[in-house]
Amino acid sequence: MVVSTILVRRMPQAPCRTPLRRRCAMWRVGVIQYHHVFDMRWERHSMAKDGITARSKDYSQWYLDIVREADLADYAEVVRGCIVFKPTGYAIWEGIQSGLDARIKETGHVNAYFPLLIPKSFLMKEAEHVEGFAPEVAEVTHASGEELTEPYVIRPTSETIIGYFYAKWVRSYRDLPILINQWANVMRWEMRTRPFLRTAEFLWQEGHTVHATEQEAEEETLMILNDVYADFVEKEMALPVFRGLKTDSEKFPGALRTYCIEAMMQDGRALQAGTSHNLGQNFAKAFEIQFTDQSNTVQTAWTSSWGVSTRLIGALIMAHSDDDGLVIPPRLAPIQTVVVPIYKNDAEKAVVMEAVARITAEWKGKIRFKIDTRDHLSPGFKFNEWEVKGVPVRIEVGPKDVEKGSVAMARRDVPGREGKSFVPQEGLTERIVALLEEIQAALYQRAVAFKESHTRSVSTYAELKEAIETGFAYCWWAGDGDDEKRIKEETRATIRCIPLDQPGGTGTCVYTGKSATKMVVFARSY
RNA sequence: CGGGGCGUGGCUCAGUCUGGUAGAGCGCACGGUUUGGGACCGUGAGGCCGGGGGUUCGAAUCCCUCCGCCCCGACCA
Numbered sequence: 001m002v003v004s005t006i007l008v009r010r011m012p013q014a015p016c017r018t019p020l021r022r023r024c025a026m027w028r029v030g031v032i033q034y035h036h037v038f039d040m041r042w043e044r045h046s047m048a049k050d051g052i053t054a055r056s057k058d059y060s061q062w063y064l065d066i067v068r069e070a071d072l073a074d075y076a077e078v079v080r081g082c083i084v085f086k087p088t089g090y091a092i093w094e095g096i097q098s099g100l101d102a103r104i105k106e107t108g109h110v111n112a113y114f115p116l117l118i119p120k121s122f123l124m125k126e127a128e129h130v131e132g133f134a135p136e137v138a139e140v141t142h143a144s145g146e147e148l149t150e151p152y153v154i155r156p157t158s159e160t161i162i163g164y165f166y167a168k169w170v171r172s173y174r175d176l177p178i179l180i181n182q183w184a185n186v187m188r189w190e191m192r193t194r195p196f197l198r199t200a201e202f203l204w205q206e207g208h209t210v211h212a213t214e215q216e217a218e219e220e221t222l223m224i225l226n227d228v229y230a231d232f233v234e235k236e237m238a239l240p241v242f243r244g245l246k247t248d249s250e251k252f253p254g255a256l257r258t259y260c261i262e263a264m265m266q267d268g269r270a271l272q273a274g275t276s277h278n279l280g281q282n283f284a285k286a287f288e289i290q291f292t293d294q295s296n297t298v299q300t301a302w303t304s305s306w307g308v309s310t311r312l313i314g315a316l317i318m319a320h321s322d323d324d325g326l327v328i329p330p331r332l333a334p335i336q337t338v339v340v341p342i343y344k345n346d347a348e349k350a351v352v353m354e355a356v357a358r359i360t361a362e363w364k365g366k367i368r369f370k371i372d373t374r375d376h377l378s379p380g381f382k383f384n385e386w387e388v389k390g391v392p393v394r395i396e397v398g399p400k401d402v403e404k405g406s407v408a409m410a411r412r413d414v415p416g417r418e419g420k421s422f423v424p425q426e427g428l429t430e431r432i433v434a435l436l437e438e439i440q441a442a443l444y445q446r447a448v449a450f451k452e453s454h455t456r457s458v459s460t461y462a463e464l465k466e467a468i469e470t471g472f473a474y475c476w477w478a479g480d481g482d483d484e485k486r487i488k489e490e491t492r493a494t495i496r497c498i499p500l501d502q503p504g505g506t507g508t509c510v511y512t513g514k515s516a517t518k519m520v521v522f523a524r525s526y
Numbered sequence: 527c528g529g530g531g532c533g534u535g536g537c538u539c540a541g542u543c544u545g546g547u548a549g550a551g552c553g554c555a556c557g558g559u560u561u562g563g564g565a566c567c568g569u570g571a572g573g574c575c576g577g578g579g580g581u582u583c584g585a586a587u588c589c590c591u592c593c594g595c596c597c598c599g600a601c602c603a
Contacts, residue, residue: 051538060597077594136602157603191527191601198602272603309603342562380563387563398562408562417563492599526603 052388054323059267064195066317070326070389073195081193081200085310088389089196091334092313093203097183099236099332100205100308103228109179109207114161116185117152122160125286129159132253136188138200154187159254159279159305162208163287170210170301173293177220178210196314197271197526204309210289210301214280217302218257221278224306225259229274237312238329238444239263239319240451241273242472242521244497249481252305256280262496262521264451265318268471270496270523273315276306314526320443324415326390329443330436337369337432338391342379342398355402355425359395362429367436387412392439393432401425413439413446455521464510464522468493472523476507478516487511487522496521 051069053061067073072089076082085093101111117140124130133156140152155161166178187201207224211217225243233239241261251258255277263273281300283289289301320327330336341356343349356371363369370391372382379396386394396408407428410420423431454471458464467473468491477495479487488494498520509516 058597064596075595080594132602186603188602190603192599202603204603275603307603311603340562344561375561378561378563378565380561380565382564383562384564396562400562420563 052323052325055266062323063314063318066321066326067195072313072317072326075195079200081190083195083199085203088334089313092316092328092332093310095236095332095334096232096308096312097205099232100228101183103232104181104205104207107223107227109181109209111182112180113182113184114158114165116155118155118158118161120151120153122164123153125160126254126282128282129254133157133188136190138187138189155184156186156188157305157307158182158184158186158206159208159283159303160287163283163289163303166208166210166301166303167287167289170289170291173212173291173299176210176212176291176301177216179207179220180209181205181207194314196317197311199310202310204307206305206307209304210284211303212291212293212299212301214302217280217304218278221257221259221276221304221306224304225261225274225276229276229306229308230261233261233263233273233312233315234444236329236331237316237319238331238440238447239273239315240444240448242497242499243501244499244521246275246497247481247484247495247520249484250494250496252277254279254282255305256282259500260497262523262525263315263319264447264454264472264523265315265526266450267318268454268469268523270472270521270525271311271315271318272496272525273312274306274308277304279303279305319447321390322415325388327412327443328390328392330392330440333368333390333392335368335370335389335391336436337363337367337393337395338382338386339369339371339395339397340379340382340386341371341373342396344399348399351402352397352399356397359397359407359425359428363432366429367432383410387415393435395428395432409435411435411439413442458510459508461511464493465491468522468524472496472521473510474519474521475510476516477511477518477520478509478514479511483511491522491524493522493524496523496525 052065055062067089070088071086072092073086074084076084104111120139123133123137137156138154140154141148162180169175170178183203183205185201185203186206189200190198193199209217209220211220230241230243233241241263243261244259246252246258246260252275257278257280259276259278260272261274262270265271279302281302283303284301289303290298291301293299316328316332317326320329328334339356339360341349341352343352353373360369360371372386374382377385379398383394383396390412392412394410394412396410398408401407401422405425406422407425408420409423409428409431413419451472455474456463456467456471458467458473458475464473464475464487473493477498484495498518502519505517507516507519508514
């Protein structure tokens with residue numbers, strides 16, 4: 001098993017001002033003696049921060065630049081395919097965890113924890129499951145210097161080990177339903193890795209439930225998709241999603257049906273933001289999860305599983321950030337407001353800091369904030385740094401503000417001076433709280449507008465090919481798995497989902513020309 | 527795993543073709559002047575040139591071989 005990992009070589013120390021732009025195509029190609037000339041032109045016309053490639057130039061490099069410049073992750077170059085979640089990146093994950101955990105618990109689930117290692121034989125019990133995961137499973141064969149009689153695999157997902165225990169725990173219909181979630185790390189040895197989007201080890205939550213009837217399992221699967229995942233991603237992450245059903249070729253190995261939410265990134269590609277599987281009786285049969293019903297008949301149970309991962313951090317970055325750096329929706333921002341005090345000498349500092357203390361006194365519990373008291377950095381440097389790091393609101397307090405009873409307030413979703421205004425200190429707390437909500441809403445609206453303007457209804461294959469160059473294609477579909485495969489080979493696009501929300505009626509299949517009853521979403525995906 | 531690129535102070539790179547024992551900018555440390563959109567001057571610290579083998583009087587440089595990273599593709603949360 002071999003995978004390739006991730007390491008950004010171009011990793012300048014935090015924000016810095018280099019005399020030559022590293023990624024300016026002009027000088028790269030360029031004539032050496034004119035470097036400085038090109039550099040000055042570039043400087044004047046580019047709003048981009050140092051070290052961040054423009055999205056329009058190289059989207060994938062832009063993503064890596066944001067991860068590095070916003071200090072979200074480090075590359076674990078000594079462990080293939082893995083990253084370190086640095087404090088800022090992990091704090092975003094903690095925000096995701098708390099929003100999801102609350103919803104998971106509100107809908108009746110409880111947390112538990114199952115082993116990292118799974119007997120290899122467990123994985124073999126469900127035919128599709130083995131086939132689906134075999135290529136990406138890491139195996140533990142030795143311990144204490146000796147070969148194990150039965151190797152373990154490091155969990156790529158936990159249906160099998162949890163299935164084993166559920167079989168042990170379930171005896172009667174009175175034991176049902178079982179509604180358990182676990183927060184865990186899993187390992188999938190991938191061919192190609194990208195920080196947050198795809199790494200060998202990642203963090204996630206996986207819910208595993210057992211039900212007495214098929215209908216109850218189906219209701220659970222859909223409830224998680226709508227009330228937990230879509231609700232969280234749209235409200236907290238400010239990311240609109242398509243909710244839908246996966247086609248057979250895209251569904252989870254071992255599932256009866258897989259539902260998903262799909263989000264659109266700024267390059268028009270789709271990112272699966274969450275999945276919820278109705279596992280039918282596949283795992284229940286393989287692990288003999290059985291119960292005695294009211295009429296004393298032994299029945300096989302129905303199970304579901306569902307998960308979202310640290311990949312959501314990648315979605316967050318790619319959906320909202322800009323060429324100036326990270327943009328985090330206020331509800332998920334670890335720091336919602338940063339205060340930059342401005343002063344020239346000790347006398348001014350004393351006055352300004354006194355005002356800052358007074359202004360922020362009532363923020364506790366209302367705003368997550370930080371006061372940037374670093375003395376050796378200029379205010380301008382700090383403005384840029386906090387913009388790169390995506391803090392939604394910045395408050396500047398200087399001697400003039402103290403005099404006038406004002407502060408400067410800047411919003412990250414409108415970068416640079418345009419997003420800056422001077423407001424009175426009086427009523428500032430309420431003003432900031434309101435602005436945070438406004439930014440949250442604005443980011444969502446912007447994402448909705450982007451998604452809508454980049455989703456095209458298409459009726460011919462030629463139109464489909466064109467649409468997926470810039471976004472999603474929405475069309476009638478009556479093809480099969482082979483048709484999907486051919487389209488994928490020809491266009492690199494796949495059916496992301498069959499939306500739950502269907503127009504009804506019939507149409508002509510975009511590919512086969514047959515009469516179709518369902519509309520689907522095609523896109524290239526991450 | 528295929529095709530392409532790459533690995534030199536913390537970071538970005540020059541030096542490799544044409545072997546002679548390592549440089550720049552940024553960052554970092556100290557001192558001073560600065561501070562409302564990425565400040566400046568001075569002084570200084572920091573590198574077994576990804577690892578291992580070979581050729582050679584001598585290897586960052588040539589040869590072999592591992593390892594790792596980036597881009598494109600196939601596989602995937």
